[in-house]
Amino acid sequence: MPVLIIPAVNNVDDVEMTRRHGDEIHLYLKNLFNNNKLKSWHKKCLKLASLLNG
Secondary structure (H helix, E strand, O other): OOOOOOOOOHHHHHHHHHHHHHHHHHHHHHHHHHHHHHHHHHHHHHHHHHHOOO
C-alpha cells in the first residue's frame, strides 16, 4: 500500500494545505473503494481464489 510522506512544515498555511491534501486523498480512496464495480471485482477475485485453493 502506498505511503503518504508528509514533510516537516514551518507555518500554519503549510499545515492547513497538508491537512486539506490529506482530506482529498482520503475522500478519493473512500469513493474508490465504495465503487460498486470495484466491490463486484473484489467478490469475483475472492470467489476465484476460493476455487483455486479448493
